[in-house]
Amino acid sequence: MSDAPQLQLPPLSLYVHIPWCVRKCPYCDFNSHSVTHTSGADAHQAAGPDSSGYGLPEVEYVAQLRRDLGSQLPWVQGRRLQSIFFGGGTPSLFSPAAIGAILQMAEELVGFAPDIEITLEANPGTFEQEKFSGYRAAGINRLSIGVQSFDPRQLQNLGRIHSGEEAAGALAMARRAGFDNINLDLMHGLPEQTEAAALEDLRRAVFLEPEHISWYQLTIEPNTAFYSAPPVTPGSALIASMQGSGRDYLASCGYARYEVSAYSGAGLESRHNINYWSFGDYLGIGAGAHGKVTLPAEGRIVRSRRTRAPRHYLGADAIARDDLIHSVLALPHCDDIEPEELPLEFLMNALRLVDGVPLESFRRYTGSSPAVLQQQWPALEAMELVQPLAQRIAASEFGFDYLDEILQRFLEQP
Template identity: 45%
Template sequence: MSMLIPPPLSLYVHLPWCVRKCPYCDFNSHEFKGGTPPFDAYVDALLADLDQDLPLVWGRTVHSVFFGGGTPSLFPADAIERLLQGASSRLRFAPQAEITLETNPGTAEHGRFEDYRRAGVNRISFGIQTFDDATLKTLGRIHDSAQAVAAIDLARNAGFDNFNLDLMYALPDQTLAMAEDDVRRAIALAPTHISHYQLTLEPNTVFAARPPTGIPDDDIAWDMQEHCQALLADAGYAQYEVSAYARAGRQCAHNLNYWRFGDYLGIGAGAHGKLTLGSEQTILRRWKHKHPVAWLAAAGTPAAIGGDERIAPDRRPFEYMLNALRLVEGFTPAAFEACTGLAYAVIAARIDTAVAAGWLTVDAGRIVPTALGRRFTNDIVSLFLDD
């Protein structure tokens, strides 16, 4: 065994409500029907939730904050500001910490982005998905392409110079030309970051129960991915993760921390956290109860905790690889040892198997997925899953 060294720490804040649940979405999101969500009560509960978890992270610095959902942009800026002020009074925030707010273009209003910036948000992530209006309707989105462009312009005019566009491909009845057109239109809007990921039919979603027609097969989806990757590369967006592309220096710090097996504190209904407890030399996963009403009623008490799990040493290689092998940069033996508390020798033979298969390379002490390996990430990761 090696010494477990606590990695960088992030804060994830889950805001669970949305205007309408998308049929492909398996996130913990809930349509709010009637009236207005209890924004003030929810922020109070978030701070109580944070207070309960604080003993797990005393003395540590938060390097990034991510507001996910649901639709975080439903929340008014003053609620976001109160949460950030409360969190920064309880935890040390790094100078220039990245603070991201997920935004649905259908909820963008003039003046909101200026207020979010004043509140402390410095990065916006837009859920665009596609610029094809007919497909947006199929996906259950509440915005159209014109609203998407208008929302991006509003954010830029408010002073945001760091924003992401989420795009999906292999959508119902989508052709290769349509997928490429989405990427070209995204590039024309000059975001600093583009997430480009394949539609999957997740369990317990409307699409899983009633799959839409016309979903491209795997070969067509792979063609879409390859062609769109080339367009992004030509436009200066370097791939740094399976589905993430960024301008130089504009990678998402929060998601990078996930993929490097960093720590994150999760607050809010259904939020998950992963924390390295140096004093105990263990890794803790903690999750909160999912339903907003039940979580609100119990926030700040042990009853709000859905569960705690210590990641057993024999499980850590799989958990680590599940994240690290998504990265183009790969990982080093030293990083593996620091984050898992295990000697590299524990995984050396399995690394050799993946190298022999052409999935990984070992160069100057860094283990890196090959182009073939990035296509078969799940197969590589499965090598590290003990029976």
């Protein structure tokens, strides 16, 4: 009989992808589709009933989300949802009624933990007071506002549809709607950005007193407009300097860094994202959504992904019926994570956390012995890149800036 550790079920979250945007930003490599560019089958789908004000196929999309989640119920395995995250695209293009219907469906089919965290991504250019009061009434209890910058020139560079003043106004509207847990998304390393300008963005964000700030570096990704015509961005030395200054400034303002790009007040970390980074499970629904689920009875961990095109996800060539879980085009693709890949998969997530994760989590959630880490760990510890492998798996304060180098050691491990 094997004495290998047995897989155990981690907490469960839900990710809901809303794939439409008012306009595609030149840096964005997420699965998003401009609402102004619908044609052909997409236009036919968008012609249905809609209360969003953007001509979106809300009714059809919510119905397909229900079928999508319903097909994954065997993966729930008795758990309740600890968190839900509406990402995109721009989820705030959907009406409160549609968001409320999705939440009601999720609670009915899966069930909610008593203290569930429910986050909606929103862009300042889509804010309306009544609409955001409606989101709060529907059950959204955390907002993530995509500001990116307060600098008018940078907002133009980034293709954003709001001004810095509108971003500040959006947060004020959210407060009036009753939100007391708000994240602001900011970027640094922007085209020709100076360190002073990056810090000014942070100062303006801190002035608004959000509970959480996500401050991440602009990266040029394939299949984006910036990749085809790259802007001039700061060099690596300047990036390192602005990151160090920014971290110090945020710490002085009471925002502790708990993940590579995430800062919050005490106890206000994003529980949904911590579940990702702790190798928790998450169901993904919506066009292009990904999921990861643990199946202890089968001794395997499965990743799933859905077709990216909204018209395919909706099943443009099929009529949805109660007994039809998905059209052929909307079927998710599933892959097992091979056992030999699990250590790297786990570390890619866990090492993003400043405090790492308990060593026992590796055993529970990968079904592997921590001994498999020992081939590389002593050398990494000797280079002061990681902390001793005693109670936790974590990078050192020095090594936290060299995560790629740490992971490369495990990628090359035979």
